[in-house]
Amino acid sequence: MAASNPSVFLLTVNGHIEGANFPEYDNLYCKYCFVYGHDWAPTTGLEEGITQIASKSSQASHRLIWNFPLATTFKSTNPSGWPQLVVSVYGPDVFGNDVVRGYGATHIPFTPGQHTKTIPMFVPEPTWRLQKFTGWLTGRRPEYTDPKVVAQGEGREVTRVHSQGFVSVSFLIMTKDMKKMDYETGPSGPANKPSATSG
Amino acid sequence: VKRRLEEKLKAARVNGVSFSHTQHTIVKLLLYNLWLVFQSKGESLQDKEASLEFPSRLHSLRDRDTVTRFDREQVGKGLPTAEEAFNFFTLNFDPDPPDVIETSSRRRQKQRKTTDEDEEHEDVDEDIQEENESEEAPLVQTQEDLFVIDQSPQDFLEIRKAEYVGYQKLLQLQSELLFTPSFRTPTSIKLPENMKPRYLEDEGLYVGERPPVSLTNENILENRILKMEEGKKWFGDDGRIIALPNPIKESSTRPPLFHMEEALDPALQTVYRKAVKSKYANLYIAGAADPEGDYQLDVDVSGLIFSHHPLFSREHILGARLAQMYDQYLTRQRNNLTGHLTDKLNGLRNALRNMLESHSGLNPTQALQQRISEYNLEVRNTRHLRDSEQEKDRTLLKNIVKVWKEIKALREFQKFTNTPYKLYLRENVDRVSDEQDYEDEILAEVVELEAETEEEYQNKLAEYKKRLEEWKLCRKKQFQKAKKKKQKKKKKGQAQDDTEGEDEEQDVSESEGPTDEPPPKPEPPERPDLGSIEQWVREKALRIRRKPGEAILIPELSASANITASELCPAEKARREDVARRSLFTKILYNDKEVSRTDSRSLNTDFRVHFGQIFNLKIVNCPQSISLQVFEEIGSSCSLLAQVFLPVPEPSVVTGSVPLEEFEFSSNQRVMFDHEGVGSVPLSFEADGSNKQSLLTSGKVSCCVSWGIGDDDVPLAPPGKGHLDAVSYIGASGLYDMKKIGEWAKQSRLDPNDPKNASIMQLVASSGEVTAPEYFRLEHLQEEFNFVTDEELEKSGRFRLLKLRNQEVAEFRNYKFIPALEREVTDTVFQEYEKRLKEGEVIDTKEHLDSHRALVAKYLQKIRESVINRFLLAKHHYLLSDLVTEEEIPTIILGINLFKLAEPKRPLKPQRKERKKVTAQNLSDGDIKLLVNIIRAYDIPVRRLQSIQVRPFVEVSFQRTVLQTATADGPNPCWNEELQLPFAPNGDYSTASLQSVKDEVFINIFDEVVHETVMNDKNRGKSIQTHIEKRWLGSVKIPFSTIYSQSKIDGTFKVNTPAVLLGYSKEKSHFTNSGFDILRSLSEGTFITLFITVDPQLVPGESVREKFDTQEDERLLQASERFERDAAQRYPDRPCITTVIDLSGKTVFITRYIRPLSPPKELLDEFPNNPLEATPLVARFVSLIPSLPDQVSFSATCDLWSTCDQFLTLLAGDEEEHAVLLCNYFLSLGKKAWLIIGTAIPEGPTAYVLTLEQNLYLIWNPSSGQFYGQYDTFCPLQAVGCLVNADNVWFNIQQYTSPMRVSFDITKANLWKPFFSRTFSHPGLSSVQPEELVYRRTDRAAAAELQDRIERILKEKIMEWRPRQPTRWNRYCTTTLKQFLPKLELIRGQDVAEGHRHELQSLLGDYRISGFPLNLVFSEIRPIIEAVYSTGIHSVQASNVEFALAVYVHPYPNNVMSVWIYLASLVLT
Secondary structure (H helix, E strand, O other): OOOOOOOOEEEEEEEEEEEEEOOOOOOEEEEEEEEOOOOEEEEEEOOEEEOOOEOOOOOOOOOEEEEEEEEEEEEEOOOOOOOEEEEEEEEEOOOOOEEEEEEEEEEOOOOOEEEEEEEEEEEEOOOOHHHHHHHHHHOOOOEEOOHHHHHOOOOHHHOOEEEEEEEEEEEEEEEEOOOOOOOOOOOOOOOOOOOOOOO | OHHHHHHHHHHHHHHHHHHHHHHHHHHHHHHHHHHHHHOOOHHHHHHHHHHHHOOOOOHHHHHHHHHHHHHHHHHHHOOOOHHHHHHHHHOOOOOHHHHHHHHHHHHHHHHHHHHHHOOHHHHHHHHHHHHHHHHHHHHHHHHHHHHHHHHOHHHHOOOOOOOOOOHHHHHHHHHHHOOOOOOOOOHHHHOOOOOOOOOOOOOOOOOOOOOOOOHHHHHHHHHHHHHOOOHHHHEOOOOOEOOOOOOOOOOOOOOOOOOOOOOOOHHHOOOOOOOOOOOOOOOEOOOOOOOOOOEEEEEEEEEEEEEEOOOOOHHHHHHHHHHHHHHHHHHHHHHOHHHHHHHHHHHHHHHHHHHHHHOOOOOOOHHHHHHHHHHHHHHHHHHHHHHHHHHHHHHHHHHHHHHHHHHHHHHHHHOOOOOOOEEEEEEEOOHHHHHHHHHHHHHHHHHHHHHHHHHHHHHHHHHHHHHHHHHHHHHHHHHHHHHHHOOHHHHHHHHOOOOOHHHHHHHHHHHHHHHOOOOOOOOOOOOOOHHHHHHHHHHHHHHHOOOOOOOEEEEEEEOOOOOOOHHHOHHHHHHHHHHHHEEEEEEEEEOOEEEEEOOOEEOOOOOEEEEEEEEEEEEOEOOOOEEEEEEEEEOOEEEEEEEEEEOOOOOOOEOOOOOOEEEEEEOOOOOOOOOOOOOOOEEEOOOOOOOEEEOOOEEEEEEEEEEOEOOOOOEOOOOOHHHOOHHHHHOHHHHHOHHHHHHHHHHOOOOOOOHHHHHHHHHHHHHOOOOOOOOOOOOHHHHHHOOOOHHHHHHOHHHHHHHHHHOOOHHHOOOOOOOOOHHHOOOHHHHHHHHHHHHOOOOOOOOOOOHHHHHHHHHHHHHHHHHHHHHHHHHOOOOHHHHEEOOOOOOOHHHHHHHHHHOOOOOOOOOOOOOOEEOHHHOOOOOOEEEEEEEEEEOOOEEOOOOOOOOEEEEEEEOOEEEEOOOOOOOOOEEEEEEEEEOOOOOOOOHHHHHOOOOEEEEEEEEEEEEEEEEEEOOOEEEEEEEEEEEEEEEEEEEHHHHHHHOEEEEEEEEEOOOOOOOEEOOOOOOOOOOHHHHHHHOOOEEEEEEEEEEOEEOOOOOOOOOOEEOOOHHHHHHHHHHHHHHHHHOOOOOOOOEEEEOOOEEEEHHHHOOOOOOOHHHHHOOOOOHHHHHHHHHHHHHOOOEOOHHHHHOOOOOEEOOHHHHHHHOOEOHHHHHHHHHHHHHHOOOEEEEEEEEEOOOEEEEEEEEEEOOEEEEEOOOOOOEEEOOOOOOOEEEEEEEEOOOOEEEEOOOOOOOOOOOOOOOOOOOEEEOOOOOOOOOOOOOOOOOOOOOOOOOHHHHHHHHHHHHHHHHHHHHHHOOOOOOEEOHHHHHHHHHHHHHHHHOOOOOOOHHHHHHHHHHOOOEEEEEEEEEEEOOOHHHHHHHHHHHOHHHOOOOOEEEEEEEEEEEEHHHEEEEEEEEEEEEEO
């Protein structure tokens, strides 16, 4: 009965944080968390996690590999506030202080199937030069009060950022009951075009 | 050869010196020759050559060298004589190598001779051989030399010339290695092989002037290009680099703007014109901007022919006409319409004949008849067409002949020929067949016509009969009618025959009148005259056709006639000269802009101009119009003749596939000449001037416009209109105009099968003939974006929920999981919200004891809502610090670190370290703890008449969690104990939610009293039962909001002790000799030292950054901003306020709040003699107005200052309002009073009142009514930031902030920085306060009623709190206590008289009594209950306990109430 008349739809996110490309830095680890709207709730799986510290290979490709699995299922009633994956990468600087190397966010893909996303990363810039220097010296670089800031649009205009590196994440997405609730997420082929829904 | 050489050498030697000079010159000559010869040999010769260069310099060396050589030679050939040897060494003869060369050259000369004799091929061989020999020779000889070495040890030394490379040689070397690109390149290299340079200029083609490039640069470029692959493609046919013509004009085209003497020419004045957007500016072809989207329009202007030109002579006119007619003739001939039609006619006739023959025997069926008649009709039509065509042909031919005759006549007349036209008429005829055909044709036509006329006649006859029938019927009817009406006609009508109907008809019409319209009697048709038909046919044939036997004339126009030379016709001369002077060119205009123009070509005598130019237009804008303008140039002036518009070609029209088209043009200019030229005026060819013809300049331009073709045969045409943006075509507003869309779709010929167009086609198809909406809408798109109607949106609970959440309505702000389906949204969700909305209007009096309070509460609620909304808006403005945490730069980075090194590891006076602040996001349940560190207390009341002084402990209760310290001993206990109280802010850890926590921390001091009762149980024997009883001694309460905003509270507080504490007394005698006593004597009461904080440290809410409206002067605001900023920079810990926000949300300058206002008269009346006496009473009145922190009410740090009348109406406000009111009262009492903006414990930033009385400064706490001397140790005011009165604001710039150390002398500028100074004087700000406060009389009855209600409620509550034990009320005690309360009010709780305790004691001797009066300000009932609860009076466990409760409400003016509650517990001893 519940299956025929669902009141929530499910979004299963599998996949992993494959690795990152930070040409300048090494020994990095990555924190991730999901940011989602009011109408969303994780049902199983970890909402946030932290990867091992990865060093670059001496081989040709200087990629950092984490291969950190993601497996979370969300339930929701409303596509508004679709979950986003927020990743933030940290690693030691010259003096061994743990500093942030990048923030980035991406929406979970909403079409079922496999997706690979490359998230460009960025870090907030110090407000002025001296601050940059002292930040470098003391290992206290500017950080977001909350990494989740990068998943929201509000208030971003006050920050200045500097981009560095990429993190690639692969997703395997499954959805359940979305179609039953009249949400079309599949590719809009010509076959199902006439049945395009209007809220 | 060798031998010859030697001979020569010898000869040379003999000639020796004398020869040398002449030889020298010869050498030089030879040198050149040699160089030429060896040029091809290259390197092999270099050495030799180099050595030749400097014969004189290397003289001696050379000599030696040669000597050895010749020695050797001689050794080889035979021994030289001694003489010879001597000569050899001593003779100074010219260098040898030149000789060698000389000889070689001679040899060559000789060779030349030999070549005559010998075969040629030998010559070459020999030459090479010689060379080889001459080179090899030394080599061989050196080898020989080896054998000679023994004889001359000198030869061990190898003497060589210094290895110097000569300059020239260097150059040579370099020229070998280096590539000098600046030398001139021969033309032959630059052209493909076997091609001669072709100079277009010489061929008469226009070649633009090349841009000037220096020759060197050009050479460099050419050489570089030649080195490149496919370099030759850069060169034109003339062997030069392909270059565009020089784009720079010869002279400046701008007129000089300035003249030295006179003013600027008015015509050159700069005129301001508003910039106008080009009509085509936004009509760019989509994609034209990208590199691949280049579109090219090729305009081929071939030439133009004038059909009339003012310079035409009469002959020209005729000639042009002839040519035109001949053209017409040719086209007709080509089309051969007449032939086609004749064939068709014959075919039709044959078909008809066949049909008739095949069906001749049978009755023609209906269908057949139908077909036959159709054929007949067709035959007739075709014949008519053929006849008209034939007629036209004939007329044309006739006209041609006529015009030709005219030309001939004219030529005859003027005796010269001006045009080359010549008409030949060829005859071609087959007379016999021709005649036969002619007759046949006529016959056939006659027969047909006869048949037709017959048929027509029959038709007409039938028609006539039918109509006659009708007429008769009609007439009969009318007649009958008439008969009925008029009897007199009867007779006549009957007699009349049908045939005689005419008379009758007339009669009837006469009688009937015009009302009944009679049909006219039809006329019988006339029988056609068949004889005349043939006649007519023949006439017609004569007119339109050739006569039989007449020659078929085929005109042939040729331009072979000789034009008479100008010398032979003097009349013509002027005209011809004029013609020669003229030249023509055309401009090409694209979208009304000139893009190009043809070269100017002179007008030929035949009035044809050939341009033959193709223009490639690279276009960016949509083609709107393409036109050519024909200009005529006479000398330097040119005039526009005509403009020809060319159609924009279809995208399929590409260059190469379209023929030239001719476009006619004409101009309406009138031109007249005084020579033979006819001009462009009405002209007559007749002698009498009749039959005038209007001749206008006209002609034809032959040109074509097509789209260019790209490299890979792609037409460079923009995509068809269908791909053009629909919006640009019909404009954005037209998008909703279905008609326009349909029109556009039709015009752009959308491909309906293209999936891209599917939606539009669907739209167009579905709309059909949808008419444009008949209303105007400001936002067309709005309706499109409404995905449901407004009603639906309103009705749907789900949407409503979403909307409310989005608006951040309190109930829904954090609503999770809004159901996906409408039916799952229950109405219960909204119930609370709707209830609240409803409550907004209805005032619930039951909740409040006083209706006035209820009103006030509502009003406050409203203000709160509006302020909250404002804050919600403001919350969305972020600062960098909200998002990014950034380490502050230490002021002195190194310095501080150095000092830190020297710091002791465990300092003697440790200071609290700053903790890391935690933002609300990272918090979860149970994380937050309230830490209360209770350190010590002073001066706790001691028990009377007991051995144990007092055993106090502290109980802290917060959110109904109660914790207590250990019990200490004595009146000055030291606990030093930390209590951790959990804090749960209802699951919401946002700043706003934390700020709105209204809970208070109660810190109560109790005395632990142990009673021991001996129980005498018979079974178990005696036992001692211990009752532990706690007795309330005093309390401190601190709102959580204060802790939150202060983040820590550290200090010594005065404990609120009841005025009377039954069974206790202040013991003063114990410590008389300690130093502490001095301090204590200064103050009354009990004190407790506390440290309270929240763990982890929460980030206090930011003050609102929103800029509020204001009515203040901008200058004032700026000044105040500056003042505050300066203050904050220099003394960040001193609060400085210059502007505040009033209740309506406007910024107001602070001094406007200060104004003397008189306190209620009742208060003053109590002390009529001494107004100063009333001061404490006034302060008490103010303190009785309930306190309500802004932070609690407005959920954010924002000071809202209400004026005194608002304050008194609302009866709620925080310290600032109290202070302002108190200050204003003091001012009206004639005191010197200021407002102190400072910090105090526990309030944090607050406002106090400073008064100056008899050279003593007093600091008043407005919310408690207490006053302190400036040097009072326990004054809660900790820091003084600024002082405010009605005139000015002074900021404290002294070293210290503590009131004890501060000098309050505001006149000293080095201590107090005034806001208004001499530079910025007080602008006379008017006060926002009312002139006078209106007080309402106290309603004693209401107070009495309130008193009863409070008493009842409290009694109920106490019984409720004691669910296990019975609660007995001692009525006697209650009444006694009640009598005390008014007295207590009278003395304002101060200095309790011992008397009434004794009185009580005597009355209740049997009881052990403990109790106290509480004095509270009245706002609501809840705080009263809370206060009573916190005293713990209900928790007395003794079985025989009795209670006494007395309530007294003392009314003050304006509904300010002082509530006294006397609580006591009595235990019977």
